Amino acid sequence: MARTQVDAPGTLGDDRAARARRMSRRRETRAALLFISPWIIGFLVFTAWPIIYSAYLSLTDYDVINDPNYVGFENYEELFRDPDVGLALSNTFYFTIIQVPLYVIVSLALALLLDKAGRASGFFRTAFFLPKMTPPVAVGILLLLLFNGQSGLINEALGWFGVDGPAWTTDPDWVKPGLILMSLWSVGSSVIILLAALRNVPQELYDSARVDGAGWWKTTMRITVPMISGALFFIFIVNTIAGFQTFTEAYTAYFGSGNTTYSNDAALFYVIYLFRQAFEFLNMGYASAMAWLLFVIIMIFTAIQIKVSRRFVYYEGEQR
Amino acid sequence: MRPAAVRWSVVALTAGLVLAGCAQGTSDDDSSDDGTGGGTAFDPEAELSGELNVMGFGATDEIGQTRLDLASEAIAPAEVSLIEGDLDIQQFLSAVATGEPPELVYANRDQIGTFASRGAIIPLDECIEGEGIDTSMYLEPALEQVTFDGSVYGIPEFNSVQITQANADLLAAAGLTLEDVNGSDWDAVSAANEAMHQGDGGLSVIGYDSKLPEFLPLWAKANGADLLSEDGRTAQLDDPAVLEALEWAVSIYDAQGGFGTVKAYRDSADFFGSGNQFATNVLGAMPMEQWYVNVLNDVSPDAPMAFDTVRDLEGEPLAYASGSAWAIPADSANPEAACRFIKTMTETESWIAAAQARVDLREAEGKPFTGLLTGNAEADAAIQDQFVHPSGDEKWDAAVAATYEANEHTFSLPANPADAEFKTAWQDAVNRVLNGQQEPADALAQAQEEAQAALDEAWATWDEREEG
Numbered sequence: 001m002a003r004t005q006v007d008a009p010g011t012l013g014d015d016r017a018a019r020a021r022r023m024s025r026r027r028e029t030r031a032a033l034l035f036i037s038p039w040i041i042g043f044l045v046f047t048a049w050p051i052i053y054s055a056y057l058s059l060t061d062y063d064v065i066n067d068p069n070y071v072g073f074e075n076y077e078e079l080f081r082d083p084d085v086g087l088a089l090s091n092t093f094y095f096t097i098i099q100v101p102l103y104v105i106v107s108l109a110l111a112l113l114l115d116k117a118g119r120a121s122g123f124f125r126t127a128f129f130l131p132k133m134t135p136p137v138a139v140g141i142l143l144l145l146l147f148n149g150q151s152g153l154i155n156e157a158l159g160w161f162g163v164d165g166p167a168w169t170t171d172p173d174w175v176k177p178g179l180i181l182m183s184l185w186s187v188g189s190s191v192i193i194l195l196a197a198l199r200n201v202p203q204e205l206y207d208s209a210r211v212d213g214a215g216w217w218k219t220t221m222r223i224t225v226p227m228i229s230g231a232l233f234f235i236f237i238v239n240t241i242a243g244f245q246t247f248t249e250a251y252t253a254y255f256g257s258g259n260t261t262y263s264n265d266a267a268l269f270y271v272i273y274l275f276r277q278a279f280e281f282l283n284m285g286y287a288s289a290m291a292w293l294l295f296v297i298i299m300i301f302t303a304i305q306i307k308v309s310r311r312f313v314y315y316e317g318e319q320r
Numbered sequence: 321m322r323p324a325a326v327r328w329s330v331v332a333l334t335a336g337l338v339l340a341g342c343a344q345g346t347s348d349d350d351s352s353d354d355g356t357g358g359g360t361a362f363d364p365e366a367e368l369s370g371e372l373n374v375m376g377f378g379a380t381d382e383i384g385q386t387r388l389d390l391a392s393e394a395i396a397p398a399e400v401s402l403i404e405g406d407l408d409i410q411q412f413l414s415a416v417a418t419g420e421p422p423e424l425v426y427a428n429r430d431q432i433g434t435f436a437s438r439g440a441i442i443p444l445d446e447c448i449e450g451e452g453i454d455t456s457m458y459l460e461p462a463l464e465q466v467t468f469d470g471s472v473y474g475i476p477e478f479n480s481v482q483i484t485q486a487n488a489d490l491l492a493a494a495g496l497t498l499e500d501v502n503g504s505d506w507d508a509v510s511a512a513n514e515a516m517h518q519g520d521g522g523l524s525v526i527g528y529d530s531k532l533p534e535f536l537p538l539w540a541k542a543n544g545a546d547l548l549s550e551d552g553r554t555a556q557l558d559d560p561a562v563l564e565a566l567e568w569a570v571s572i573y574d575a576q577g578g579f580g581t582v583k584a585y586r587d588s589a590d591f592f593g594s595g596n597q598f599a600t601n602v603l604g605a606m607p608m609e610q611w612y613v614n615v616l617n618d619v620s621p622d623a624p625m626a627f628d629t630v631r632d633l634e635g636e637p638l639a640y641a642s643g644s645a646w647a648i649p650a651d652s653a654n655p656e657a658a659c660r661f662i663k664t665m666t667e668t669e670s671w672i673a674a675a676q677a678r679v680d681l682r683e684a685e686g687k688p689f690t691g692l693l694t695g696n697a698e699a700d701a702a703i704q705d706q707f708v709h710p711s712g713d714e715k716w717d718a719a720v721a722a723t724y725e726a727n728e729h730t731f732s733l734p735a736n737p738a739d740a741e742f743k744t745a746w747q748d749a750v751n752r753v754l755n756g757q758q759e760p761a762d763a764l765a766q767a768q769e770e771a772q773a774a775l776d777e778a779w780a781t782w783d784e785r786e787e788g
Contacts, residue, residue, distance in 0.1 A: 064410070064417055065416055066439065148588050149581070150522060150523065150585045167580035169584065170579065170580035171756075262533060262583070262751060264751065265748070265751070265752060266755075279409065279410050281741050
């Protein structure tokens with residue numbers, strides 16, 4: 001019988017093995033850092049540094065050309081005096097609070113339908129995703145055409161049911177609802193994410209529910225929604241952030257190429273006002289302060305959402 | 321999905337998207353001593369060299385190409401390179417801030433005050449004197465628009481003016497003449513609007529379009545008021561004459577179901593096609609820039625058109641002018657070539673050559689030459705004299721005549737360091753009225769406050785810089 005020599009713990013052989021493991025781990029770490037260094041450098045140069053620098057700029061009067069002039073917290077004080085900041089924030093809250101839930105509900109409804117589409121699912125998946133490929137600027141122009149109060153397709157469709165559609169693009173009461181409806185144009189990506197999550201729900205759960213006599217509504221609310229709550233939460237939180245930062249479609253339709261002189265206060269969202277301060281009026285310091293205020297607002301909302309999510313969101317394999 | 325992953329992606333996404341957009345490059349301290357071009361020898365005989373990068377200009381038609389060829393020849397062996405497309409202000413200012421600006425920039429005239437006040441462009445006094453540019457040949461209002469605090473910062477080119485454009489059939493059917501819609505009598509215009517507009521439930525014919533918000537300065541001037549004082553320091557938006565002009569121009573829309581109705585109808589029109597509002601008899605009259613005459617002539621030569629100048633309440637022709645300008649950035653690497661290039665692009669001979677190229681092209685297409693407004697009075701007169709002949713179609717000849725008459729009666733807003741804020745203030749005020757959010761007097765009072773605050777701050781910064 002062959003004898004295998006085994007070093008006792010604490011002997012020279014054990015130390016050698018440990019050292020080899022450490023060396024190997026160090027080599028792996030070095031290799032990993034090397035591989036991710038392009039991203040790290042990109043992050044430091046194009047994200048971290050601009051973030052730090054914008055914090056500094058927010059304390060200055062800066063017009064892009066001349067050196068920043070330190071003004072302390074003047075820009076932040078001005079934020080609370082500027083009535084347009086209040087207007088832009090209220091427009092943004094209105095948009096986000098209505099758009100995000102609506103967007104999630106429509107995405108979920110379409111995903112549930114797609115889940116039942118069988119072999120046609122591939123075609124519809126592509127069809128739903130295609131609008132997402134439309135550049136946002138084109139969507140802004142499309143909005144003006146679709147929602148034209150006189151000849152737009154939306155009012156024409158409403159007319160078939162005897163409804164006299166509103167002046168979506170000029171009536172301040174209807175500008176934001178129009179933008180919210182138009183934002184549903186791009187639900188495709190969320191539908192795909194939810195569809196993937198739906199496909200991961202174990203069939204046994206539905207079978208058990210059916211045996212217990214649960215109907216479609218109960219199955220959806222008690223099994224489907226909880227089981228895909230992680231994906232739903234992701235869509236909810238990402239769209240909330242996007243809602244606070246909404247810009248391109250509204251800017252194109254009401255401030256940019258769609259209307260070079262006509263504008264509508266009802267579409268003055270926070271980032272549009274920030275953009276105007278930065279790039280039209282060249283008040284880069286003030287715009288930086290605006291960016292930091294938005295950052296704080298979004299962080300607060302995100303923290304609340306994460307806190308609340310702990311009660312409602314189910315993560316497979318999570319230890320609680 | 322793991323909660324930690326969600327949290328981290330949210331934090332990174334939020335921080336990156338919100339904050340990264342606002343950070344800018346830092347200023348480069350390598351800039352020259354004063355950035356005014358001082359020390360540069362502008363000499364018409366001097367041989368030039370190097371490169372001339374021109375930002376914001378594209379030779380997209382025969383007018384641009386002909387002059388570009390001449391200017392390129394004038395500065396040879398220096399080489400011209402175009403950075404085409406409309407001037408991107410952010411790109412331009414960032415380039416100046418980093419000490420690597422283009423050698424020459426092509427901007428809207430109303431941007432010159434903003435650029436000058438921030439030191440982004442240099443005064444052209446030495447360039448004008450050295451290259452012997454005769455500034456008296458430029459239209460006075462155009463030159464005023466590029467003159468900031470007593471110094472010329474830009475060389476103007478092109479002039480855009482409004483003329484009254486009307487549908488002769490609709491006028492005749494309502495028993496009206498051009499005089500009823502040329503603006504010389506606002507009551508007459510209102511009456512003509514009532515007579516021509518049609519719409520039960522929805523609008524089907526726009527009687528008159530007063531073209532708000534963009535033409536408030538025109539209506540205010542027609543009523544004897546300027547939106548901004550001559551020195552560019554005092555907003556005059558709460559002047560009673562401005563208020564009266566706004567109320568009248570808005571009333572034109574109110575009589576047709578409100579601005580929303582008119583705008584929706586206007587936006588649905590095939591503005592640049594053969595189904596335009598005049599050709600399809602759905603617009604009575606409006607003031608509009610002269611370039612639209614070319615569009616109408618191209619796409620609907622048989623449209624029943626009638627043209628006159630826009631007139632003030634005294635019956636005198638009037639037009640609110642706008643256009644482009646050449647300017648030399650601070651720290652331009654080749655100001656000598658830039659100066660000679662500007663001179664050649666805007667001199668009378670170059671414009672005449674460009675007009676000849678257009679005449680040839682129009683003749684080849686069997687279309688009449690509808691004139692060319694250059695911003696250079698001498699060139700305008702020469703081109704009108706040499707190339708503008710009766711076309712055999714009275715209505716288009718009337719359009720050209722009205723255009724040249726309007727060109728001699730222009731006004732503009734003076735250069736100021738807060739042009740964007742000033743414009744936003746008055747346009748937003750008009751829009752609030754049009755959207756039914758504010759009464760005209762309140763809107764203008766608010767605009768006055770906002771505009772004056774922006775002007776005061778910008779001028780204070782400039783004055784401080786000048787004193788320092």
